[in-house]
Amino acid sequence: MSAPRRALVIIDAQQEYFEGLLPIQYPDRDQSVAQIATAMDAAAQANVPVVVVQHQTAEGAPIFAPGSATFPLHPDLEKRSAQVSHQFTKTFASVFAGTDLEQWLREREIDTLTLVGYMTNNCVLGSAAAAEPLGFTVEVLSDATGAIDLANAAGSAPAKQVHETIMTLLNSNWAAVAATETWISAVQSGSALPGDNLIESAARGRNAE
Numbered sequence: 001m002s003a004p005r006r007a008l009v010i011i012d013a014q015q016e017y018f019e020g021l022l023p024i025q026y027p028d029r030d031q032s033v034a035q036i037a038t039a040m041d042a043a044a045q046a047n048v049p050v051v052v053v054q055h056q057t058a059e060g061a062p063i064f065a066p067g068s069a070t071f072p073l074h075p076d077l078e079k080r081s082a083q084v085s086h087q088f089t090k091t092f093a094s095v096f097a098g099t100d101l102e103q104w105l106r107e108r109e110i111d112t113l114t115l116v117g118y119m120t121n122n123c124v125l126g127s128a129a130a131a132e133p134l135g136f137t138v139e140v141l142s143d144a145t146g147a148i149d150l151a152n153a154a155g156s157a158p159a160k161q162v163h164e165t166i167m168t169l170l171n172s173n174w175a176a177v178a179a180t181e182t183w184i185s186a187v188q189s190g191s192a193l194p195g196d197n198l199i200e201s202a203a204r205g206r207n208a209e
Helices: 029-045 101-107 120-134 159-173 180-189 198-207
Strands: 006-011 050-055 086-090 112-118 137-146 150-152 155-157 176-178
Touching (some): 029 112, 050 101, 086 101, 159 198
Parallel strands (some): 006 112
16 A cells, blocks of 8 residues: 555634634643644654645634734744645635635645644534545544534533544544644654544444443
8 A cells, every 4th residue: 555645734723713712622722733833843844745724704704804813823833834835715614615725635646634723523524524525535633623612502512522522423434533643653654544434433332332
């Protein structure tokens, strides 16, 4: 099996999730952004392209408005701008919808996307699912992503439960989920991350009852 041709895709690692209306609750946001920075540095050392995506809404919107104080990237990532190969904005949860990302990846024969950033429960999940019909392999770094507490008419869940549940869901079908340190080792060795599958995950789930 040939080595994965990876790109590290940093999703919406913007100040909105640190100083805005959507602060990441789990994992600790300062620790998770530090892991994103670590992944960026490892990607640069291994010549893995880094893609930065920022969510954008209309001017004057309460979140992700261009020109607002919370639209820019986290400063620890902004200062690594020289490591970025491609950067663009999006308006949907998926990094593919209405963007040139698929074309950019195809032109470089990239077959594996490593997703980091925010939020686990929206744009990370949406991007991983959107990659499946396009034929891309997906990796998600569990300690370099993050979720928020949720409550609505359908129910409620704390961020830890949201994050861990979605990581389990992703690893059962749409992505190989791992910690940043494990991913760096895989990058350095040129190997793929081992994922799981829905059938075996379901069997383990039944046996755990």
